[in-house]
Amino acid sequence: MFYSIICSPPENLNTATKIPMEEITDIIGPLNEAQRQAVTTESRNTLVLAGAGSGKTRVLVHRIAWLIRAEKISPWSILAVTFTNKAAREMKGRVEQLLDMPSGTLWIGTFHGLAHRLLRNHWQEANLPQNFQILDSEDQLRLVRRLLKEMNLDEERWPPRQATWFINEQKDKGFRPQQIDTAGDFWLSQMVQLYTAYEAACQRGGMVDFAELLLRAHEMWLNNPELLNHYRNRFSHLLVDEFQDTNTIQYAWLRLLTGDNGSIFVVGDDDQSVYGWRGAQVENIRSFTREFPLVETLRLEQNYRSSGNILNAANALIDNNPGRLGKELWTEDNDGVPIQLYSAYNDLDEARFIAEQIQFWVDKGGRRDESAILYRSNAQSRVLEEALLSASIPYRIYGGLRFFERAEIKDALSYLRLMAHRHDDAAFERVVNTPTRGIGERTVMLVREYAQGAGISLWRAALAQTEGDQLAARARNALRNFLQLIEQMSHDGKDKALNEQVEIVLKNSSLIDHHKKNRSEKGLTRIENLEELVTAAGQFSPEDESLNLLDEFLAQAALESGDTQGDEWEDCVQLMTLHSAKGLEFHQVFLSGLEEGLFPHSRSSEDSEQLEEERRLCYVGITRARQKLTLSHAESRRLYGKESYPRVSRFIKEIPVELLQEVRIRSTISRPVNQRSSSYTQNHRSSILEDSGTGLQPGQQVRHAKFGEGTVLMLEGSGPQARIQIHFPEAGTKWLVAGYAKLEPT
């Protein structure tokens, strides 16, 4: 048989010819009309535009159940794709629960996870070594750095990050170096040259980066029509989550697999597309109806999450984006409380206010984990953390290094990688002198040059160098010892359980001893993490048992880099960026830093498309809240050590005033005892929603004949006598009288 590895469907599937009526009721009973229509649709291809909180996961899960139970589609023929491992896990769990059976035969996974599985099963057709390794972003960057050096390109002029970004962008678009038209552009041609060298290095080392997984899987099908046909026949029903986040190659992959006869069911929300900056094409959702035949478009607009006020605010905001597919969320719920708006003096005051509000909530008996503080960029979290800390409120912060991304873990994994695959240059570079064993930069350089010249892996080059006479005896010995160490570990670990192999690595490489020398807190956590790795290896069970266990473990470490650390069971306030908040919901949400330049971010405010994405991000933030939403901005903010006086975000102004309620500070509460707080008293604070009769508002840009352009900070009184505080970047902060100042709004 040509594809011995491809298994046939088990015989005994779908013997349930009699469908108990209750089962169907279980599947469609809990759905509303629109959801039911989507779940039971008979159209070949379906686009479900699912607004925030409208039950999109539920629709996907029930659709799968419907296909299996009512339409008697074999689970073996169903492929469901998500973006994150978390989403895949959730879908799997819910399908199992609904159908009350294991979902083993279903393929549910991330684009990358599924592509990886295909490449492992058909490594020959994909032109890969059987034990190919996955390069994560850090490995990738290191490799690009090395190649730039080899090409004698100065890192100053050719930033490695940018170069890596270029390569990934091309792959995401489905381009190989040969397909890129450099059009005589010097920069482009250098980048293409680098891309070519990068590809060669990866191929030589049997390494595949994230984008490559998708591109390879796509090319493998294109080059092997029989294989493609097999999968087209098998996966008669595709389901895709978060379709608005697909990039070019993912879309092409889906299109290819669907073919002319397949059936594809996609769920997405163009208003929640916030990953354009990393290649997601909102266009995909718009072209879906054109490029796939017989598409039925359905909308899920009933929201089960948020109160009326919150939804109205979200609807009004997003209405400012042109070219939407159109969708208006509604709810049977009542309006709820108005959206709170707090204008803080500065970032510290904003943080203090939020902490105080959460304390009120907790005092009334609320849980801390029902509150989330969202922000545009990670830099904002510090002030918030400090405020929570000083209020003794436990918090959990999302983002940051994950388990498998920690340096000590990656070191250990690199040993395992070398054990599995000697020619993995990325792993070689990483641990050849970690912990230090007398193989200095000079020695490694020589090995690198030799490898480059001979077009072989670092391992082979090192082996040759231990024979040759280019190295001093001491270095030669050190190198030989390293090679022997790997061979020894590989030998000792053969046929051992995974956790034992990890233990062998930790012991023989003396990684643990290395970290023991550092008797600080850091060294201690590192050792703990390494011990945790042994446990993780012991508990590991692969999806596909026919594959090599170690390879699978390493792949999973790369593809699913683990949870961001944090005690989930503890009752903590949730802090995260708006991006990480997508898909989550909270009773109470604080959306902080609504200031021009911060949100929308200054780097997005020029370009209208980027601005629209920022607005969608705001939409995502607003729709995370169930009952209470609090927006805040600061009149002055210290960021990167510089004081700025940002204007109020346009997004606040796009929310109808009647939905907002300004929080005024009770005058009994004293001003923040901080030097940085402004010099006015809070009793005189004016509202950003009220007009002082001067035609000016805090945050507004004005021009003064003498002081130049400035930002209105404060208004006192009204009419021509009104006093206005303005910050001029050049002349400093001034109080002026409206009647005399002759200010021109800009």
Next chain:
DNA sequence: AAGGCAAATGTTTTT
């Protein structure tokens, strides 16, 4: 090879 110091450099992040 490791530690110290100055300089640069600051969106968003999953796989």
Next chain:
DNA sequence: CATTTGCCTT
């Protein structure tokens, strides 16, 4: 401001 990076010294 604070963290990371590179370069320098010991």
